[in-house]
Amino acid sequence: MTQFETPPPNVEDKKARKFNYLNLGALRPYGIIFAFIVVFIILSFLTSAFATTRNILNVLDQAAEVGLAALGVTLPIIGGCFDLSLGAVFAVTGCVAAFIAKLGYPALGIAVGIFLGFLLGCMNGLIITRLHINSFVATLATGLIISGIAYVTTDGLLIEIADPRFSVIGRGYLLGVKFPIYVFFGFAILTWFLLSRTTIGRYIFAIGGNEEAARLSGVHTDLIRILTFAISGLGAGLAGVIAASRITTGEADVGTALTLSAIAAVVIGGTSILGGEGAIWRTIFGVLLLQLISNGMNILDIPPFYQLIVQGVIILFAVTLDALRSRSP
Amino acid sequence: MVEESHNPQPLIELRHISKRFGGVQALADVDLIVYRGSVHALVGENGAGKSTLGKILSGVISPDAGELVVNGHPMTFASPHEALAGGISMIQQEIALVPKLTVLKNVFLGLESNRAGLLQDRDNRRRFEELKSRSGFNLSADAITSNLSVADQKKVEILKALARNAQLIVMDEPTATLPDEESAKLIEIIRFLHKAGTTIIYISHFLKEVLNVADTVTVLRNGQLIRTSTASEETPDSLVTAMLGRAMSIVFPPKAFPAADSPVVFSAKGISRKGVLSDISLDIHAGEIVGLAGLVGSGRTEVARAIFGADHRDSGILKIDNQVVSILHPTDGVAAGIALLPESRKTQGLLMRLSIGHNVTLPHLKSLSRGSVLQQRKELKDTTQLLQDLDVRPPQPKVRVDSLSGGNQQKVLFSKWLFRHPRLLIADEPTHGVDVGAKLAIYQLITSLAKEGMAVLLISSELEEVLGLAHRVLVLRQGRIVAEFKDSLDGQSSLNEDAIMRAAFATL
Numbered sequence: 136m137t138q139f140e141t142p143p144p145n146v147e148d149k150k151a152r153k154f155n156y157l158n159l160g161a162l163r164p165y166g167i168i169f170a171f172i173v174v175f176i177i178l179s180f181l182t183s184a185f186a187t188t189r190n191i192l193n194v195l196d197q198a199a200e201v202g203l204a205a206l207g208v209t210l211p212i213i214g215g216c217f218d219l220s221l222g223a224v225f226a227v228t229g230c231v232a233a234f235i236a237k238l239g240y241p242a243l244g245i246a247v248g249i250f251l252g253f254l255l256g257c258m259n260g261l262i263i264t265r266l267h268i269n270s271f272v273a274t275l276a277t278g279l280i281i282s283g284i285a286y287v288t289t290d291g292l293l294i295e296i297a298d299p300r301f302s303v304i305g306r307g308y309l310l311g312v313k314f315p316i317y318v319f320f321g322f323a324i325l326t327w328f329l330l331s332r333t334t335i336g337r338y339i340f341a342i343g344g345n346e347e348a349a350r351l352s353g354v355h356t357d358l359i360r361i362l363t364f365a366i367s368g369l370g371a372g373l374a375g376v377i378a379a380s381r382i383t384t385g386e387a388d389v390g391t392a393l394t395l396s397a398i399a400a401v402v403i404g405g406t407s408i409l410g411g412e413g414a415i416w417r418t419i420f421g422v423l424l425l426q427l428i429s430n431g432m433n434i435l436d437i438p439p440f441y442q443l444i445v446q447g448v449i450i451l452f453a454v455t456l457d458a459l460r461s462r463s464p
Numbered sequence: 465m466v467e468e469s470h471n472p473q474p475l476i477e478l479r480h481i482s483k484r485f486g487g488v489q490a491l492a493d494v495d496l497i498v499y500r501g502s503v504h505a506l507v508g509e510n511g512a513g514k515s516t517l518g519k520i521l522s523g524v525i526s527p528d529a530g531e532l533v534v535n536g537h538p539m540t541f542a543s544p545h546e547a548l549a550g551g552i553s554m555i556q557q558e559i560a561l562v563p564k565l566t567v568l569k570n571v572f573l574g575l576e577s578n579r580a581g582l583l584q585d586r587d588n589r590r591r592f593e594e595l596k597s598r599s600g601f602n603l604s605a606d607a608i609t610s611n612l613s614v615a616d617q618k619k620v621e622i623l624k625a626l627a628r629n630a631q632l633i634v635m636d637e638p639t640a641t642l643p644d645e646e647s648a649k650l651i652e653i654i655r656f657l658h659k660a661g662t663t664i665i666y667i668s669h670f671l672k673e674v675l676n677v678a679d680t681v682t683v684l685r686n687g688q689l690i691r692t693s694t695a696s697e698e699t700p701d702s703l704v705t706a707m708l709g710r711a712m713s714i715v716f717p718p719k720a721f722p723a724a725d726s727p728v729v730f731s732a733k734g735i736s737r738k739g740v741l742s743d744i745s746l747d748i749h750a751g752e753i754v755g756l757a758g759l760v761g762s763g764r765t766e767v768a769r770a771i772f773g774a775d776h777r778d779s780g781i782l783k784i785d786n787q788v789v790s791i792l793h794p795t796d797g798v799a800a801g802i803a804l805l806p807e808s809r810k811t812q813g814l815l816m817r818l819s820i821g822h823n824v825t826l827p828h829l830k831s832l833s834r835g836s837v838l839q840q841r842k843e844l845k846d847t848t849q850l851l852q853d854l855d856v857r858p859p860q861p862k863v864r865v866d867s868l869s870g871g872n873q874q875k876v877l878f879s880k881w882l883f884r885h886p887r888l889l890i891a892d893e894p895t896h897g898v899d900v901g902a903k904l905a906i907y908q909l910i911t912s913l914a915k916e917g918m919a920v921l922l923i924s925s926e927l928e929e930v931l932g933l934a935h936r937v938l939v940l941r942q943g944r945i946v947a948e949f950k951d952s953l954d955g956q957s958s959l960n961e962d963a964i965m966r967a968a969f970a971t972l
Contacts, residue, residue, distance in 0.1 A: 332837055334829040334832075334838060335836060337838070338826075338829075341815055341822070344818045348811070350774070351772075351774055351804065353793075353826075355795060
């Protein structure tokens with residue numbers, strides 16, 4: 136019980152160790168911020184076209200769709216689960232929004248699309264908690280089903296929308312800033328508040344930390360789990376509707392890359408795939424880092440194929456850091 | 465004994481071993497000689513450095529300074545694999561076997577006889593039979609490991625060590641997770657191995673067990689070696705004195721009996737669950753500590769879980785302050801003012817990777833929030849205060865739980881359930897895996913909580929604990945209450961160890 140009262144070791148030794156400890160222990164959680172700053176500075180030096188307001192706004196705009204899905208999926212991941220249906224939800228919500236817009240109700244289409252994302256998320260959560268299925272497999276399956284439904288709704292064709300009201304949410308500007316950027320930061324604030332400032336957020340960390348212990352502490356674990364998937368679906372739904380609005384088209388054939396990019400962004404940010412640890416600001420930095428890199432490579436005229444390789448390397452690096460962190464005492 | 469007629473040979477010598485973890489000096493300049501063929505026990509409080517020493521011997525961690533000499537040759541082990549090659553094997557507290565594989569496959573994992581990559585099953589079986597006869601264990605080669613009892617799984621681990629020609633086996637708290645009957649079996653196994661000439665380092669909290677089985681005992685305190693002596697010259701008391709640096713024996717705080725007219729706080733009638741519990745009825749008065757005794761599997765924990773809403777009940781009525789309460793989920797249990805400290809701190813009680821603060825307030829967030837929004841400043845203040853009151857070290861809500869010692873973790877668990885004073889406190893194995901100092905603190909805490917009027921249901925495998933704390937003891941057998949014993953001030957006490965054991969074993 137008095138293990139902290141230790142005899143004074145030799146001073147030099149202590150200094151060296153303290154530095155080492157700080158370096159590895161205290162700063163490691165903030166690796167993502169350093170990575171972001173380093174990449175930002177490097178790109179600023181490499182090309183003058185990078186650090187301009189216009190380009191930065193462009194980066195943010197491009198990040199919005201993956202970003203919304205990543206923010207949403209951060210919750211199930213902290214809760215200890217995966218959501219692999221993001222891409223399918225993204226596709227089907229865009230299609231349904233376009234379908235309704237085609238009938239002459241663009242605003243309704245957008246609202247229904249977003250709400251559909253939320254509902255599909257609830258359904259994922261219900262399936263996982265009621266049937267006690269592993270989330271990885273369950274959302275892999277529901278993703279296929281939802282994706283199939285998207286093809287059925289559109290008959291495999293593009294639904295093109297000429298109505299300018301439909302494109303407001305994806306292409307409109309407010310005070311010189313594109314609308315999707317507001318939606319992204321709005322959703323970020325919402326999810327941040329939910330996770331860090333409310334009882335529900337605590338419960339999400341708790342079910343990810345140890346579901347049985349959370350249940351024995353009086354947490355309605357199933358309800359909280361369903362909610363995390365609902366928010367994940369909501370994020371994918373927002374992203375889907377914005378994408379459809381941006382390209383003024385509903386298309387079932389989108390979203391395959393979105394699932395993995397979104398989860399990659401969460402992991403790169405430093406949220407643990409084991410659950411119980413993570414934060415919204417991490418996801419924001421993860422999304423922005425990925426986007427910075429692809430933007431920078433575009434400006435520097437590096438072929439897009441290399442971006443995949445770079446992304447993969449960064450993910451490996453991030454996951455290795457996470458593994459080291461959970462191994463250290 | 466160490467001083468046998470022929471000269472004992474040192475198998476292992478540790479010279480000036482030191483190890484630090486961050487700000488904690490886990491081991492400071494430790495010298496230790498382990499003689500060939502001896503059973504050498506390491507004792508000390510949590511955090512004294514016993515496990516660190518074991519891990520250094522078996523290559524799990526490397527020392528910062530010092531020398532390790534095996535059979536007269538200086539060695540450095542960079543990994544458990546290298547230690548194994550040097551003839552040292554460690555059996556950790558938690559079972560480390562592949563649960564779904566057979567005993568045979570586990571024992572020879574990585575050492576299978578093969579010809580050009582094809583397994584030679586017959587040859588493996590022959591080697592298994594050899595090991596069996598050498599160790600005297602009666603294990604079936606084809607049994608699936610996860611179906612075995614914990615003691616049998618420990619046997620598999622020992623066979624695994626023997627299969628790797630281990631000259632020294634380090635056992636870290638081998639009996640900590642075992643029920644009494646199984647512990648006794650394991651002690652027999654260790655005796656047998658000892659006779660067969662295997663050298664064993666035995667790390668344990670249980671001093672009687674240590675004195676029972678070891679030749680030599682080394683006491684550690686705060687990372688320093690206090691003394692190494694012949695086991696027959698030590699007593700549990702002398703070891704505790706050395707471990708704590710002062711004399712201390714397990715003295716239970718005096719019992720404060722509840723007044724005769726003290727009201728019933730909690731009552732349960734006819735709790736049943738098919739195949740597990742039948743017709744459990746009990747009352748607990750304000751200020752009363754009721755002990756639940758019985759063998760492992762008699763249904764003690766199940767009673768606690770049924771009351772709290774953690775498990776389904778087929779029937780049964782629960783009342784708090786004479787009001788019927790509907791408890792179908794732990795949430796209802798918490799709302800009704802019931803607290804359950806579960807038997808397994810690490811898997812059921814605490815969220816090990818979360819902070820102390822988040823653990824403590826988890827059941828009480830409703831009272832710390834307005835419209836679901838947390839009042840974090842109030843939360844931090846109240847939690848810090850409580851941690852100081854319960855002497856949790858460090859009393860800092862932001863520290864992660866898994867960085868604390870076992871005793872402090874247990875205090876965090878208590879803090880969690882005392883954050884709002886419950887009406888009924890159910891403590892299932894409250895002193896499991898904590899050191900002597902923390903044990904006494906927990907006894908005092910339970911006694912003082914009862915004194916303040918809380919109703920307490922105490923479950924413990926240590927009969928001594930139940931006898932020392934409870935005012936009344938209910939004995940369970942096969943899911944039924946079969947006997948009740950009462951302690952009283954006037955010497956009319958029916959409470960004694962013999963009577964409880966007879967009831968538990970049905971030899972009345």
